[in-house]
Amino acid sequence: MGAGPGDVLARARVALTVTEGPINVADFERVASEELDAGALGYFAGGAGDEVTLRENVEAWRRWRLRPRVLVDVDGVDAATELLGGPVSMPILVAPVAYQRLVDPEGEIGMARAAAEAGTVMCLSTLATARPSEVAAAAPPGRRWFQLYCFREEAVTRALIDEAVDSGFEAIVVTVDAPRGGNRERDRRTGFKIPEGLGVPSVAAAMGVERAVTIEETFALMDPSLSWGDLEDLASECSLPVLVKGLLTADDAELAVEHGAAGVVVSNHGGRQLDRALATADALSEVVDAVDGRAPVLVDGGIRRGVDVAIALALGADAVLVGRPALWGLAADGAAGAGRVLALLREELELALALCGCATPADLGRSHVQRAPATSVYSV
Secondary structure, three states, rough: OOOOOHHHHHHHHHHOOOOOOOHHHHHHHHHHHHHOOOOHHHHHHHHOOOOOHHHHHHHHHHOEEOOOOOOOOOOOOOOOOEOEEEEOOOOOEEEOOOOHHHHHOOOOOHHHHHHHHHOEEEEOOOOOOOHHHHHHHHHOOOEEEEEEEOOOOHHHHHHHHHHHHHHHOOOEEEEEEOOOOOOOOOOOOHOOOOOOOOHHHHHHHHOOOOOOHHHHHHHEEEOOOOOOOHHHHHHHHOOOEEEEEEEHHHHHHHHHHHHOOOEEEOOHHHHHHOOOOHHHHHHHHHHHHHHHOOOOEEEEEOOHHHHHHHHHHOOOOOOOEEEEHHHHHHHHHHHHHHHHHHHHHHHHHHHHHHHOOOOOOOHHHHEEEEEEOOOOOOOO
16 A cells, blocks of 8 residues: 555655764864864864965865756766776775874774765775774775885885785885975964874885884985886886876876876865865866776765765766775774765765766766856845
């Protein structure tokens, strides 16, 4: 029998029940800002200089509008896709974020569990407070990539790669936009320092030392002379696919593919390196066009909603990475909070797909987006 009026009204009342707790990324950010002290919050939330790029990373996605198609069968919308030869539940990956034990006792281990539970990839930072082997042991079913800074001493770089390979990581993501650290004025204002004893255990192991290696020591050891030739050597010698993270131009995307990159990540380091650099949403299309299907193109920076993900996919990205959103979840409620953020983004993406008339991420294309009309200074 069909549902009677009373049943329909009862369901409606349930649907209108106020949801307890955070219901979007911005809510999780507010909770995290209450949990963290000013120094740690500024370290993760801040950007370089006047933080123009930090803000524009978010705003640039909002300068695009979706063009939905209707009367399309979207009864079975599924956000799942494939990336680097393996399945993911959604084209939303966890970006590398350093020193996660600053916000939660489990740190990267909790984040890895959240990503594995969500069925997506976690990219572990070189500056993690847990070693690749520890992360792999904590979340064995999960897919993992390792973000790599290259060091002056090749033996240190090799040791980091070897541990990632031995621990079942599936790709190396070389960050290329940080030959020097950016001008992060929030940290200078708060006097923030990484707490003594909270080191980078993978780097310490690679160096053969037992004490905690400080962030200052780590950055001093990094190689600012890295070149395209070095990338080509790394890609040819590494047993894993090597992606390049930190590109904003077609020229560099072309060079990356020519020198053996298995994928590129459009990124400006979350606005933490060069202020006034292009927002990633504004750089994405030219990189996609330059790569021309020869390798996966990913993008990070400023993604806060499922509709942001949909726009990125429509512009040609194969997937996105989220750093701060997942971290805010971790700060708010550990692995469960990080998992909830990932679930929220997937739910929002699936809704955006359905409302755009797309059953899968692959159905999105440039016909689904256009630039928003320019806002006049005389608009009211």
